[in-house]
Amino acid sequence: SRKKPATILNAVGLGFLMNACSHGILALSIQIHKKGASNPAVVSFLLASPWANLTITVMLIGFFGLKGLSIVIAAIIVAINTGFIFMLLEEKGLIEKNKNTVELAEEFSIIADLRQRIKDYRFSFNSLSADLRGVVRGAVVLSDMVLWWVILGILIASLAGAFIPVHFFHKFMGPTLLGLLVTLVLATVIEVCSEGSSPLAFEIYRQTGALGNSFTFLMAGVATDYTEIGLLWSNVGRRVALWLPLITVPQIVIIGYIMNFFKN
Numbered sequence: 001s002r003k004k005p006a007t008i009l010n011a012v013g014l015g016f017l018m019n020a021c022s023h024g025i026l027a028l029s030i031q032i033h034k035k036g037a038s039n040p041a042v043v044s045f046l047l048a049s050p051w052a053n054l055t056i057t058v059m060l061i062g063f064f065g066l067k068g069l070s071i072v073i074a075a076i077i078v079a080i081n082t083g084f085i086f087m088l089l090e091e092k093g094l095i096e097k098n099k100n101t102v103e104l105a106e107e108f109s110i111i112a113d114l115r116q117r118i119k120d121y122r123f124s125f126n127s128l129s130a131d132l133r134g135v136v137r138g139a140v141v142l143s144d145m146v147l148w149w150v151i152l153g154i155l156i157a158s159l160a161g162a163f164i165p166v167h168f169f170h171k172f173m174g175p176t177l178l179g180l181l182v183t184l185v186l187a188t189v190i191e192v193c194s195e196g197s198s199p200l201a202f203e204i205y206r207q208t209g210a211l212g213n214s215f216t217f218l219m220a221g222v223a224t225d226y227t228e229i230g231l232l233w234s235n236v237g238r239r240v241a242l243w244l245p246l247i248t249v250p251q252i253v254i255i256g257y258i259m260n261f262f263k264n
Contacts, residue, residue, distance in 0.1 A: 001038045001101045003091070008083035011041040012076060015048030025049040026228060030235050031138075036101045039240050040090055044083030047248065048076060050222050056198070063202040064211070070259065071215050078219060078251050085247050086240075096237030175210035175260040180253060183213045187220040212259035216252055223248035 001007065018025060029046045033039070050056065060068030089095045121127070172182045183204070201214040222228065224245050232241035 001036050001041065001098070002104075003038075003087065005084070007038060007041050008044050008080055008087065011037070011044040011083060012048040012079050015045045015079065016054060016076075018045075018049045026231050030231060033098060033236055034100055036098065038087075038090070038101060039095060039098050039236055040083045040086035042098075042236060043086050043240065043244060044079045046228065047082055047222060048079035050075075050218075059198055063198060064205065064214075067211055070211070070262075071218065074215055074255050074259070075219055078223075078248060078255070081251060082244075082247050086243070089243060095239045095243055098236075173204055173210065173213055174208045175213065177257065179208065179210060179213055180216055180256050180260065183210075183216050183256075184220050184224075184249070184253065187217045188224040188226075210260050211262065212256035215259055216256035219252045219256075220249060223252060 015025075018028060025046060028049075029042050032045065033042045037045070057068070057072050060071055062068075064071065086095065090097060173179045173186075198218070201217045204217060205211055205214040229241045229244060232244060
């Protein structure tokens with residue numbers, strides 16, 4: 001939550017360790033927001049995890065070979081850049097600040113605090129029962145926040161899959177600026193989850209040779225996902241939700257356009 005570059009780097013690093021899909025990470029992001037993480041850190045964590053986490057990295061390398069690493073690296077770059085821009089926006093008062101954040105002294109130690117909490121904890125049947133009830137209550141609250149947005153995303157993606165002809169992808173999604181923009185539009189509609197999007201992104205690359213289009217399809221799906229924007233709008237801040245696509249989409253298009261020059 002501190003206003004330092006290390007905050008963004010920590011968020012991106014933790015995002016890499018979180019083996020969750022783009023919808024699963026939403027629940028984690030909202031939870032760390034409730035725990036006091038700054039909004040720039042929440043956004044960086046949210047962007048880094050779906051396409052730069054350890055499991056998806058292995059998955060992308062399996063599909064794309066070593067070119068999969070370029071997608072992961074590009075996702076990390078977008079997450080870091082966006083986090084720093086959001087820090088600037090927060091400093092200028094252009095986005096909401098997290099009201100759950102508590103100012104900590106510079107000498108505060110996480111390790112020392114954890115040791116003290118463990119020392120003070122008294123294990124008993126009653127404490128264990130209370131902890132389990134707390135976990136269940138938290139799961140219900142998070143499910144209530146995320147589930148309806150996930151259902152909406154699946155419904156819209158299913159309609160797109162049913163009514164958009166397959167040859168449309170092949171004809172209009174080549175390694176051109178038009179193909180990149182068409183991919184961007186479709187990514188906004190079709191994105192469901194990281195694992196489900198990866199095979200389709202590879203099919204785009206296999207048919208067109210446009211690695212940048214595949215990156216755009218994957219990353220823009222997260223940056224423009226109505227599930228994600230809706231949850232940020234209702235839980236983090238309206239201005240945070242609006243700034244997310246405005247900041248990320250230009251970066252994604254530029255990086256995707258550059259990546260399309262490296263087809264082989």
